[in-house]
Amino acid sequence: MSELFPMIAQSAISRRRGKVLIGPVDLTLEGHGITIVIGPNGAGKTSLLRMLHGIARLNEGSIVWACDQEEARQRQAFVFQSPVMLRRSVRDNLAYPLRLIGETRAEAGKLAEGMAEKVGLTYALSRPATVLSGGERQKLALGRALIRSPDVLFLDEPCASLDGPAMRDVETILKNAANDGTRLIMSTHDMGQARRLATEVLFLLGGKIHEQGDAAQFFEQPKTAMANAFLNGDIVE
Amino acid sequence: MADIWDGLSQAWLLLIGLDPDLVEIILRSLHVTLTALVIASAIALPLGALLAVRRFRIRRLTIAVLNALMGLPPVVVGLIVYICLSRSGPFGVFGLLFTPTAMTIAQVIIIVPLIASIAHQALRELWSDYHDLLISLNTTHFQRMMALLWDGRRALLTASLAGFGRAIGEVGAIMVVGGNIDHHTRVLTTAIALETGKGDFALALALGFVLIGMAIAVNLTIHWLTQTEQEGRW
Ligand SMILES: Nc1ncnc2c1ncn2[C@@H]1O[C@H](COP(=O)(O)OP(=O)(O)OP(=O)(O)O)[C@@H](O)[C@H]1O
Ligand SMILES: [Mg+2]
Numbered sequence: 001m002s003e004l005f006p007m008i009a010q011s012a013i014s015r016r017r018g019k020v021l022i023g024p025v026d027l028t029l030e031g032h033g034i035t036i037v038i039g040p041n042g043a044g045k046t047s048l049l050r051m052l053h054g055i056a057r058l059n060e061g062s063i064v065w066a067c068d069q070e071e072a073r074q075r076q077a078f079v080f081q082s083p084v085m086l087r088r089s090v091r092d093n094l095a096y097p098l099r100l101i102g103e104t105r106a107e108a109g110k111l112a113e114g115m116a117e118k119v120g121l122t123y124a125l126s127r128p129a130t131v132l133s134g135g136e137r138q139k140l141a142l143g144r145a146l147i148r149s150p151d152v153l154f155l156d157e158p159c160a161s162l163d164g165p166a167m168r169d170v171e172t173i174l175k176n177a178a179n180d181g182t183r184l185i186m187s188t189h190d191m192g193q194a195r196r197l198a199t200e201v202l203f204l205l206g207g208k209i210h211e212q213g214d215a216a217q218f219f220e221q222p223k224t225a226m227a228n229a230f231l232n233g234d235i236v237e
Numbered sequence: 238m239a240d241i242w243d244g245l246s247q248a249w250l251l252l253i254g255l256d257p258d259l260v261e262i263i264l265r266s267l268h269v270t271l272t273a274l275v276i277a278s279a280i281a282l283p284l285g286a287l288l289a290v291r292r293f294r295i296r297r298l299t300i301a302v303l304n305a306l307m308g309l310p311p312v313v314v315g316l317i318v319y320i321c322l323s324r325s326g327p328f329g330v331f332g333l334l335f336t337p338t339a340m341t342i343a344q345v346i347i348i349v350p351l352i353a354s355i356a357h358q359a360l361r362e363l364w365s366d367y368h369d370l371l372i373s374l375n376t377t378h379f380q381r382m383m384a385l386l387w388d389g390r391r392a393l394l395t396a397s398l399a400g401f402g403r404a405i406g407e408v409g410a411i412m413v414v415g416g417n418i419d420h421h422t423r424v425l426t427t428a429i430a431l432e433t434g435k436g437d438f439a440l441a442l443a444l445g446f447v448l449i450g451m452a453i454a455v456n457l458t459i460h461w462l463t464q465t466e467q468e469g470r471w
Binding site: 100 | 363366367369370372373374375376380384388389
């Protein structure tokens, strides 16, 4: 397997019906660490992640991974802000990405059970995914995204409806994945979580990357006044 | 009045006694319509899925055509099939006119638009649900269609059942292309038309009861399927 990183975005812009959702973005992602994307509502966090992953149209500029672009795509996964539940059992949801790449039903099912254990959904394996609670859905979406051991995992506020213990579990799963070599790029509204996980921070404002930096430094002493205000809990628009 | 009561009681006797003529007609009806249903579903369900996942430019046109075809009077479909299958028509060499196969063909043409359009409605909704995930997983168009067809199977069964209901009760087209020939192309609806015309209410009523029974069964099944679908059970 060839190396995916660095990923280089140059003047990347994504529009929808003529309106700029995000960009222009100039960004280089190196192959290690956890990048946390923060910013107020509507700043473009979701749009940025979708554009980098390649599911939002890239209208201008370029996003280039270090390897073949098609291969790069196969090695990524995405956890959506509102998780998509396939109308199947939890087991079949987890197994689905494996089935797509030709894994047998039995083998995929076995791996799905292992993953269910990891994300704490073993008790729900045979339930229809559509009856799960909000938190269970997010865990399922996380497990389904991890099951192919992606090299890059995008997460859009994966802990939005989780309580304390569940959030701790998810963070542990994410840290383990990062230790196993999965590159995480994740948006969050939870500054505590951002501090706990981030090695790098992207602060978005008004559809642009307002500040990018090393996490320790960013939280200690942000370079821009806006980022400072945001960290202090002031209302930033 | 006496005639009708007489007819009713005789109809009942025919049903209970499993009258051979009656059974033969029922079985032929089922054979023609179930064959049509299988063929039509094999065409219409994937078509519905394809229309849901692809944004091709002709999609609007296809949907418009489907809707127009749904409004086509069956007897006109019968006429067109008749012309195509008649000895001088393009498919005349197969000698299919006035056979159960001709009736099946007519029914397929009548119910494909209906099934495809109901299927498309349901799958479009499912697709808007699944869109992000399936795009993110880098699925092929075929895989997307398969996911929709499998996870939407309840709604699709409903679509097929609606097609069955339409086909089994249809009379105009199959009368034209089948000819209502005794022991050959006579089915429930055409037999009812004939027997009523002759004033023989007994057989007509017995056949009518069977049709009504089937219609009720189909509708109850659709109702039950929709309900379990809404409750998210499967
Ligand atoms: N499909 C769309 N069509 C039109 N506008 C959109 C679309 N998606 C997003 N936008 C707009 O783009 C802007 C950025 O949205 P985005 O979802 O990326 O923000 P966000 O930072 O993720 O916000 P939140 O914290 O609320 O999730 C918003 O103003 C939003 O209204
Ligand atoms: Mg968002």
